[in-house]
Amino acid sequence: DVKVTQSSRYLVKRTGEKVFLECVQDMDHENMFWYRQDPGLGLRLIYFSYDVKMKEKGDIPEGYSVSREKKERFSLILESASTNQTSMYLCASRYNYEQYFGPGTRLTVT
Amino acid sequence: AQTVTQSQPEMSVQEAETVTLSCTYDTSESNYYLFWYKQPPSRQMILVIRQEAYKQQNATENRFSVNFQKAAKSFSLKISDSQLGDTAMYFCAFMKPANAGKSTFGDGTTLTVKP
Numbered sequence: 001d002v003k004v005t006q007s008s009r010y011l012v013k014r015t016g017e018k019v020f021l022e023c024v025q026d027m028d029h030e031n032m033f034w035y036r037q038d039p040g041l042g043l044r045l046i047y048f049s050y051d052v053k054m055k056e057k058g059d060i061p062e063g064y065s066v067s068r069e070k071k072e073r074f075s076l077i078l079e080s081a082s083t084n085q086t087s088m089y090l091c092a093s094r095y096n097y098e099q100y101f102g103p104g105t106r107l108t109v110t
Numbered sequence: 111a112q113t114v115t116q117s118q119p120e121m122s123v124q125e126a127e128t129v130t131l132s133c134t135y136d137t138s139e140s141n142y143y144l145f146w147y148k149q150p151p152s153r154q155m156i157l158v159i160r161q162e163a164y165k166q167q168n169a170t171e172n173r174f175s176v177n178f179q180k181a182a183k184s185f186s187l188k189i190s191d192s193q194l195g196d197t198a199m200y201f202c203a204f205m206k207p208a209n210a211g212k213s214t215f216g217d218g219t220t221l222t223v224k225p
Contacts, residue, residue: 004154031211040119042201042217058212090155094211097143101155 023091116216133202
């Protein structure tokens with residue numbers, strides 16, 4: 001079975017902190033994605049990566065950056081966390097048109 | 111840009127009955143894929159069913175089937191013999207094969223199956 005793991009299920013950070021969200025997949029997938037999920041807004045794409053060191057902005061990249069140094073790991077970085085970044089963050093990898101999701105990280109910025 | 115609309119934020123159904131979730135989309139593409147994903151409470155999102163736009167036959171996976179109307183840009187999900195484990199949020203999604211398979215998701219429909 002494909003496994004996508006995220007470093008934390010719940011995270012509480014203070015405004016202005018630098019935050020790292022880690023995602024690891026174990027199936028050698030080339031494409032990986034970061035979404036945020038907010039009530040009534042569905043999933044919105046933040047960034048995606050189609051290979052190591054290759055990344056593209058999604059629909060809402062402002063305030064975020066990403067890193068993909070190894071194929072299995074895709075990190076989302078909040079350079080200076082703000083309260084409007086309080087959300088559920090979902091990571092996914094893709095193979096053969098199907099996306100495989102991690103369990104999500106619920107981030108609260110106070 | 112593609113848009114995906116799910117017009118039913120919440121729905122409920124009695125156990126063993128049938129329910130249909132609606133999804134419409136807007137695109138100028140001719141080749142694309144449509145999906146329904148399921149997100150149970152506090153659990154990971156999983157793929158329920160997939161439809162290729164070039165296929166006229168509606169996809170079916172056990173109790174789950176779709177009604178794909180390409181001209182109308184409609185893609186509804188029918189769940190037959192609903193079970194308590196079907197309680198979840200369901201997302202409709204659109205994907206173009208190119209560009210790393212970037213997907214556009216609807217806002218979701220929360221389905222509650224009542225005993």
